[in-house]
Amino acid sequence: xxxxxLCGGSGSRLWPLSRDLHPKPFIRLPDGESxxxxxxxxAESIAGGDETLVVxxxxxxxxxxxxxxxxxxxxxxxxxxxxxxxxxxAVAAAALDAARRHGRNIRMLYLAADHLVGNRxxxxxxxxxxxxxxxxxxxxxxxxxxxxxxxxxxxxxxGPAGKVAFYPKPGAATAERLFDSGxxxxxxxxxxxxxxxxxxxxxxxxxxVLQAAAAGLDAGRSAARGGNAFVLLDPENFAAAPxxxxxxxxxxxxxxxxxxxxxxxxxxxxxxxxxSALYSxxxxxxxxxxxxxxxxxxxxxTDVFSHNRLVAALGLDGHLVVDSDDVLLVAKxxxxxxxxxxxxxxxxxxxxxxxxxxxxxxxxxxFTLLEPAPRFKIKRLELxxxxxxxxxxxxxxxxxxxxxxxxxxxxxDDETFLLATNESTYIKAGHTHRVGNPGRIPLVLVxxxxxxxxxxxxxxxxxxxxxxx
Amino acid sequence: xxxxxLCGGSGSRLWPLSRDLHPKPFIRLPDGESxxxxxxxxAESIAGGDETLVVxxxxxxxxxxxxxxxxxxxxxxxxxxxxxxxxxxAVAAAALDAARRHGRNIRMLYLAADHLVGNRxxxxxxxxxxxxxxxxxxxxxxxxxxxxxxxxxxxxxxGPAGKVAFYPKPGAATAERLFDSGxxxxxxxxxxxxxxxxxxxxxxxxxxVLQAAAAGLDAGRSAARGGNAFVLLDPENFAAAPxxxxxxxxxxxxxxxxxxxxxxxxxxxxxxxxxSALYSxxxxxxxxxxxxxxxxxxxxxTDVFSHNRLVAALGLDGHLVVDSDDVLLVAKxxxxxxxxxxxxxxxxxxxxxxxxxxxxxxxxxxFTLLEPAPRFKIKRLELxxxxxxxxxxxxxxxxxxxxxxxxxxxxxDDETFLLATNESTYIKAGHTHRVGNPGRIPLVLVxxxxxxxxxxxxxxxxxxxxxxx
Numbered sequence: 001x002x003x004x005x006l007c008g009g010s011g012s013r014l015w016p017l018s019r020d021l022h023p024k025p026f027i028r029l030p031d032g033e034s035x036x037x038x039x040x041x042x043a044e045s046i047a048g049g050d051e052t053l054v055v056x057x058x059x060x061x062x063x064x065x066x067x068x069x070x071x072x073x074x075x076x077x078x079x080x081x082x083x084x085x086x087x088x089x090a091v092a093a094a095a096l097d098a099a100r101r102h103g104r105n106i107r108m109l110y111l112a113a114d115h116l117v118g119n120r121x122x123x124x125x126x127x128x129x130x131x132x133x134x135x136x137x138x139x140x141x142x143x144x145x146x147x148x149x150x151x152x153x154x155x156x157x158x159g160p161a162g163k164v165a166f167y168p169k170p171g172a173a174t175a176e177r178l179f180d181s182g183x184x185x186x187x188x189x190x191x192x193x194x195x196x197x198x199x200x201x202x203x204x205x206x207x208x209v210l211q212a213a214a215a216g217l218d219a220g221r222s223a224a225r226g227g228n229a230f231v232l233l234d235p236e237n238f239a240a241a242p243x244x245x246x247x248x249x250x251x252x253x254x255x256x257x258x259x260x261x262x263x264x265x266x267x268x269x270x271x272x273x274x275x276s277a278l279y280s281x282x283x284x285x286x287x288x289x290x291x292x293x294x295x296x297x298x299x300x301x302t303d304v305f306s307h308n309r310l311v312a313a314l315g316l317d318g319h320l321v322v323d324s325d326d327v328l329l330v331a332k333x334x335x336x337x338x339x340x341x342x343x344x345x346x347x348x349x350x351x352x353x354x355x356x357x358x359x360x361x362x363x364x365x366x367f368t369l370l371e372p373a374p375r376f377k378i379k380r381l382e383l384x385x386x387x388x389x390x391x392x393x394x395x396x397x398x399x400x401x402x403x404x405x406x407x408x409x410x411x412x413d414d415e416t417f418l419l420a421t422n423e424s425t426y427i428k429a430g431h432t433h434r435v436g437n438p439g440r441i442p443l444v445l446v447x448x449x450x451x452x453x454x455x456x457x458x459x460x461x462x463x464x465x466x467x468x469x
Numbered sequence: 470x471x472x473x474x475l476c477g478g479s480g481s482r483l484w485p486l487s488r489d490l491h492p493k494p495f496i497r498l499p500d501g502e503s504x505x506x507x508x509x510x511x512a513e514s515i516a517g518g519d520e521t522l523v524v525x526x527x528x529x530x531x532x533x534x535x536x537x538x539x540x541x542x543x544x545x546x547x548x549x550x551x552x553x554x555x556x557x558x559a560v561a562a563a564a565l566d567a568a569r570r571h572g573r574n575i576r577m578l579y580l581a582a583d584h585l586v587g588n589r590x591x592x593x594x595x596x597x598x599x600x601x602x603x604x605x606x607x608x609x610x611x612x613x614x615x616x617x618x619x620x621x622x623x624x625x626x627x628g629p630a631g632k633v634a635f636y637p638k639p640g641a642a643t644a645e646r647l648f649d650s651g652x653x654x655x656x657x658x659x660x661x662x663x664x665x666x667x668x669x670x671x672x673x674x675x676x677x678v679l680q681a682a683a684a685g686l687d688a689g690r691s692a693a694r695g696g697n698a699f700v701l702l703d704p705e706n707f708a709a710a711p712x713x714x715x716x717x718x719x720x721x722x723x724x725x726x727x728x729x730x731x732x733x734x735x736x737x738x739x740x741x742x743x744x745s746a747l748y749s750x751x752x753x754x755x756x757x758x759x760x761x762x763x764x765x766x767x768x769x770x771t772d773v774f775s776h777n778r779l780v781a782a783l784g785l786d787g788h789l790v791v792d793s794d795d796v797l798l799v800a801k802x803x804x805x806x807x808x809x810x811x812x813x814x815x816x817x818x819x820x821x822x823x824x825x826x827x828x829x830x831x832x833x834x835x836f837t838l839l840e841p842a843p844r845f846k847i848k849r850l851e852l853x854x855x856x857x858x859x860x861x862x863x864x865x866x867x868x869x870x871x872x873x874x875x876x877x878x879x880x881x882d883d884e885t886f887l888l889a890t891n892e893s894t895y896i897k898a899g900h901t902h903r904v905g906n907p908g909r910i911p912l913v914l915v916x917x918x919x920x921x922x923x924x925x926x927x928x929x930x931x932x933x934x935x936x937x938x
């Protein structure tokens with residue numbers, strides 16, 4: 001069985017914790033694992049999980065590879081989307097790729113990287129049952145008991161003779177009706193299907209999606225790096241795919257769905273409420289999440305996600321506070337889902353706080369933007385032992401580097417030299433340079449950029465051990 | 470008439486906007502002026518205001534001088550307290566100093582630097598009336614109509630024959646009773662009195678306060694700098710003063726009080742509510758204060774003080790959000806006064822967020838702590854044109870300086886050289902150094918400190934144009 005992990009989506013409901021470049025799959029849970037890591041471990045817990053196919057945005061590749069490396073998971077095959085086009089094109093590309101490589105009969109298990117399955121044994125049994133239904137030519141969807149009339153997931157309603165009515169994310173009134181009927185399941189997005197079933201159904205119900213995915217795959221570029229295989233879908237062809245969810249493009253139209261009921265500790269982690277529920281409350285039902293301090297007074301049922309700041313909550317009841325380096329969200333819990341709305345509004349205005357956190361992860365480590373000023377920028381870079389940034393140059397910005405922890409190996413034009421803690425160097429615009437960490441502890445570097453243009457796109461890469469040229 | 474401005478107090482009720490080193494008088498109001506500046510302008514609006522005497526903490530001296538310089542006010546006489554001992558010792562020191570220099574008959578007007586008088590013409594009339602009462606040997610206190618049973622100020626109750634009962638900051642029940650009586654005024658803290666009256670009354674009701682203040686003054690050190698005269702009270706002698714408010718030490722005990730009723734647009738600025746009230750609300754009664762962005766959705770009557778972060782308020786009603794670099798306060802407005810309590814709790818634990826903001830002001834400009842790490846610190850320094858830091862050395866920390874805006878004149882040991890924007894230098898521990906701004910625009914410098922000890926107290930000053938040696 002081939003497992004497909006769909007790792008995309010902006011997860012704007014969990015903004016400002018999630019960002020375009022740090023979507024929900026990368027959010028860490030109380031045990032320190034991310035949803036992406038948990039999905040990979042879950043996929044590989046299924047006996048017969050021969051290969052893992054990951055579909056993600058090209059901008060998330062390095063981050064995701066690093067997530068999987070952290071949990072000691074080896075090679076996978078990645079289909080990289082040049083841009084997010086919702087789930088239908090991603091599902092199609094995975095099925096096409098699987099059929100080409102393994103034949104149209106290949107058994108497929110689709111998982112999303114942004115939800116949680118608590119009980120792996122129960123999950124294995126559910127997948128076994130779903131796989132049987134898939135074997136009979138159905139699209140087998142795993143559903144769980146609906147616990148509220150929520151509008152953030154689709155619903156499955158079983159009818160006579162195993163027939164299933166599929167309701168894509170409903171409005172509030174429909175959700176109420178479906179929930180009250182007592183016959184509906186939440187659709188988890190976990191799907192078992194033969195590639196040929198899926199491809200045939202998509203050819204019938206959403207041929208344009210299938211065609212664009214196929215064209216993207218045909219003209220895509222393959223590469224192998226660090227034990228992983230990558231296919232970058234062709235940007236132009238893939239851009240022709242309509243941006244549709246698999247729910248709307250196919251599942252709401254096909255008559256081939258079978259529902260498999262699962263009781264496996266599922267959590268969609270699709271709201272602040274469901275994320276908070278993973279943490280145990282303290283006195284007064286308050287929760288202090290994250291690595292910052294929280295001080296509660298006369299407050300109850302209040303959740304504080306704080307980073308490096310002290311949060312004082314006075315007289316709050318049923319509130320949510322999410323503190324990040326550049327955005328602060330304060331909400332009454334029953335309006336917390338409006339975070340998604342706020343995020344989308346800001347994204348339309350290209351607000352930088354929707355794109356990335358101040359700290360961004362790279363294959364070599366991470367950097368934090370400490371001060372963004374018009375004519376200079378201050379960053380702290382952290383390089384893992386053995387890691388190095390690419391050999392690069394900037395046309396318009398100069399960089400000052402000061403080593404504040406560890407040891408650095410600097411290449412500047414034709415010279416290579418070591419910098420110890422408390423030593424510094426200067427890279428003038430137009431000169432090639434690279435810094436690596438030859439030591440055994442993390443290298444921390446303060447970088448002060450100065451120049452008349454400081455955009456991240458002022459970079460020419462010559463060599464990159466992570467293949468980013 | 471000699472005007473005394475008492476500029477002290479921690480203003481913990483307005484924490485985290487106010488800090489020990491940035492108390493209420495330094496908070497900027499909507500028109501851009503600080504309370505300290507407004508007090509000085511008010512003091513000097515009185516005809517016959519011959520001299521201004523300022524009593525403040527020695528740590529606030531430079532900051533206060535700068536505040537007054539900003540509004541073009543010239544020389545003043547400063548009495549500097551080595552530590553805050555509440556208002557009674559400060560009031561005593563001012564009266565003693567005034568009596569010695571101008572004779573015991575000197576007419577005195579006491580003002581606090583942390584409240585607001587909107588109507589200067591009305592104020593002048595009130596002072597005239599109060600001065601008359603002072604002339605008759607009374608302690609004339611200016612009271613305003615009580616508008617609520619608040620517990621953060623003292624009350625004046627007029628009795629028969631001009632006699633006044635004085636109630637120091639009452640508990641909630643007493644405040645209710647006083648307010649309901651309809652006969653009580655809030656005490657503004659504005660006082661007219663002859664020095665001799667005050668000194669005689671203090672000698673009778675709080676001789677220990679008077680004695681410690683006198684000893685502190687006797688053994689104090691005088692200096693003149695930049696057109697101002699300073700007396701630093703002797704630390705040891707002044708420390709013997711009991712830490713008492715003038716309300717408790719004298720006003721609650723003496724029978725010499727007269728109340729003068731004023732209607733002069735007074736605002737004690739002694740709560741978040743009174744501070745917010747200075748700003749006009751927008752849609753839904755929400756206020757966005759400070760220079761950050763705020764996004765309101767489904768929110769009403771909510772005040773957001775934000776600095777450089779985006780604040781999204783969802784579904785809030787009657788809330789206060791105060792965002793600062795290192796502390797975030799979120800409160801239901803009716804619990805907002807607990808900020809003072811939270812601040813005091815944290816202060817007991819020597820939490821750094823009670824002492825200063827990440828940005829601190831100095832005579833030469835300001836610095837912002839961008840990253841406090843155990844083994845390195847990153848600061849941004851901004852020097853005004855013509856300003857210079859003191860000639861200094863650090864025993865244990867090294868400093869890297871990078872000029873990112875303007876031009877710097879650096880002295881290092883025996884050499885002096887210029888650094889243009891984008892140039893850098895290095896100051897090794899143990900070497901004397903100074904940086905100045907010889908240019909006409911602000912100099913912005915990134916300083917990376919590195920070493921095994923990075924406390925602010927690792928500094929040896931050799932020369933300082935601001936007299937801080």
